[in-house]
Amino acid sequence: MRKLLKALLEAVGVREIVEAHDGGLAWMAMKKDPVDFALIDWEMYPVDGLELVRKIRTEPDSPNPFLPIIMVTGHTERSRVLKARDLGVTEFLAKPVSAQSLSQRIEELIERPRPYIRTREFFGPDRRRGRKAAGYIGPERRAQ
Amino acid sequence: MSQGAAGASGKKFQVLNPPNQLKAKVGNGGVDEAAVKRMEAAVQGLRGEFESQAKTESVRLAAAAAELLREPNNIEKRQIVYMLAHELRGQGGTYGYPLITRFGDQLCRYLDAADFLDAKALVVVKAAADAIVVVINNGVAGDGGDIGRQLVAMLDKVVAQVKGEA
Secondary structure (H helix, E strand, O other): OHHHHHHHHHHHOOOOOOOOOOHHHHHHHHHHOOOOOEEEEOOOOOOOHHHHHHHHHHOOOOOOOOOOEEEEEOOOOHHHHHHHHHOOOOEEEEOOOOHHHHHHHHHHHHHOOOOEEEOOOOEEEOOOOHHHHHOOOOOOOOOO | OEEEEEHHHOEEEEEEOOOOHHHHHHOOOOOOHHHHHHHHHHHHHHHHHHHHHHHHHHHHHHHHHHHHHHOOOOHHHHHHHHHHHHHHHHHHHHHOOHHHHHHHHHHHHHHHHOOOOOHHHHHHHHHHHHHHHHHHHOOOOOOOHHHHHHHHHHHHHHHHHHHHHO
């Protein structure tokens, strides 16, 4: 999977790519050399993708809590998507990955970045997107 | 940065707008059509490698499934089958083999949902693993035509039967 993602990123024009086998190695790599965005696979061992996202968003020594993150996963059940979103994932890329699907997610990161929200329980990209965010009229839960 | 207060709780949230560093680096235009075409070509360039790797993985999957049949509630053996199927489902569709993804997904979801693997559950595990192996060994691309339809029907029937009997 890493080979595929690397080839796709190179094709889109990304010149410097740092690879890591698991979340722990990725964390060390990005602390050494800050990155512009991250493609993170949910399934990694011993440190999985969710743990890496949590560290990036919330650890005091995070190299960049605002790092745009694309979570790549075969787990597309709603509960799993919500779990990843609630940890601060920016975009969700379901496997099988295609040129089209990855390019769309990268486009989102570049052209339509969302503000970040910080509450007592959450830090990450606004979970309300586009018109839903602008016209939200439900109960205010952010500060609860 | 802006802050908001909510109702009687008076607790606050912050809205932060960090600089768009990606945009600053890549400029206007985003990902154009030519870039997408280059990405598609990159996928095609890796297809042969995937096909070869998938054959190796299918042998491992068949062996792992056979071991799991012998020790159905060995967590480690179950995890090996799961990870092999998970990896195959994640890549099959990318390279034009959606049936690998479909059957791999059925196997993973079944293992996700089953607390214990009884004799009936093992029928599904074996059927799904067999279906993946058949697709890979026969290079069944796309919807697979007649073979593909037969495999889909066979696995769906096995899953339905097992669920019906449960």
